[in-house]
Amino acid sequence: MRDRLLGGGGPDLPHLGLGLAGFAAAVAAATLLIRSPAASRTVITPSPGRDRRKTARSPRWTVLPRLSTLARDELPYPPDVFPGARDVDTPYGNLRVYEWGPEDAAERVLLLHGIGTPCLALGGVAGEFVRRGWRVMTFDFFGRGYSDAPTDLPYDSRLYTTQILLALASSPLRGWTGDDAFHLLGYSLGGAVAAAFAASSPHLVRSLTLVAPGGLIRSAAHVGWRSRFLYNSPLLPEGFRRWVVGRRLAPAKRAG
Numbered sequence: 001m002r003d004r005l006l007g008g009g010g011p012d013l014p015h016l017g018l019g020l021a022g023f024a025a026a027v028a029a030a031t032l033l034i035r036s037p038a039a040s041r042t043v044i045t046p047s048p049g050r051d052r053r054k055t056a057r058s059p060r061w062t063v064l065p066r067l068s069t070l071a072r073d074e075l076p077y078p079p080d081v082f083p084g085a086r087d088v089d090t091p092y093g094n095l096r097v098y099e100w101g102p103e104d105a106a107e108r109v110l111l112l113h114g115i116g117t118p119c120l121a122l123g124g125v126a127g128e129f130v131r132r133g134w135r136v137m138t139f140d141f142f143g144r145g146y147s148d149a150p151t152d153l154p155y156d157s158r159l160y161t162t163q164i165l166l167a168l169a170s171s172p173l174r175g176w177t178g179d180d181a182f183h184l185l186g187y188s189l190g191g192a193v194a195a196a197f198a199a200s201s202p203h204l205v206r207s208l209t210l211v212a213p214g215g216l217i218r219s220a221a222h223v224g225w226r227s228r229f230l231y232n233s234p235l236l237p238e239g240f241r242r243w244v245v246g247r248r249l250a251p252a253k254r255a256g
Contacts, residue, residue: 055093060146077120079146082138088170092159093148097139097167098126105135108175108182110164112190113138115214118145122187137176139167141189157196164197168204180206187211 064072064079072078079085084100098119109129113119119138126136142163143149153159168176176182181204186194191213198205230236230244 054150054152056143056149056151058094058096058140058146058148060087060094060096061148077118077145081120082123082126086170087146088166090163090166092142092150092153092163092166094146095139095142095148095163095166095170096146097137097170099135099137099171099173101130101135102133103135103173105133107133108135108137110168110176110182110184111136111138112164112184112186112194113141113144114188114190115141115144116188120145125185135173135175137167137171137182139163141193157193160193161197161200164193165201177204179203183207183209185209185211186213189214191215 060079067075079096082098082100084098086097086099088095088097111119111122111126113121118140122138126138129136140147142159143155150159168181184194184198184205184207186192186209188211191210192215194208194210195213195215198208230241
């Protein structure tokens with residue numbers, strides 16, 4: 001296995017404009033090429049006996065069917081916002097995947113979004129890759145956008161790594177699961193997920209680009225004492241810690 005930080009060698013990633021998300025700041029992207037012997041195609045068969053009581057259905061099934069055509073067209077995130085949309089039935093619930101661009105493209109890239117938005121946020125990046133002749137895949141993380149939310153599992157690297165494999169295996173094209181199959185780009189939470197996936201399946205990843213990745217802290221000086229106490233103190237019960245974090249992540253309630 002050979003690891004090296006991408007400098008002048010290897011395929012050039014297109015200049016990234018984050019478009020829909022409004023990301024104007026320049027991003028320092030770390031790109032890693034990892035190579036290993038060829039791998040066979042991964043095939044994952046969803047379980048037909050999935051217990052739907054352990055899955056919270058997404059707006060794809062709970063809201064959209066009740067909307068008029070006009071109301072759908074006015075949504076900020078319509079279900080057909082990108083070409084190549086598909087719903088993948090998995091043991092964890094429905095997975096919303098988008099895949100488009102030239103089928104015979106020499107380069108393929110998988111884009112992973114952040115925690116606060118669905119994959120719509122990376123639409124500008126995806127469009128630029130497609131414009132330059134790349135094949136693009138992106139999807140909504142479980143519990144975001146039009147993907148369902150499993151309710152009986154922790155949302156950790158194991159779940160997200162499995163979700164990536166499910167998305168790759170759902171493609172009608174075989175090129176996503178070969179040796180050095182695709183470039184991987186993750187933003188924010190997606191950056192942390194991308195790093196975990198590249199560590200567990202390095203043979204699939206041709207390059208790794210992390211854009212403002214979550215979970216990477218330069219030093220303790222950048223973390224306030226309240227956050228250090230909340231996340232590191234053994235004096236706080238785990239239940240209380242989860243309650244505080246849940247309140248921080250919950251959307252604000254509208255007045256009135």
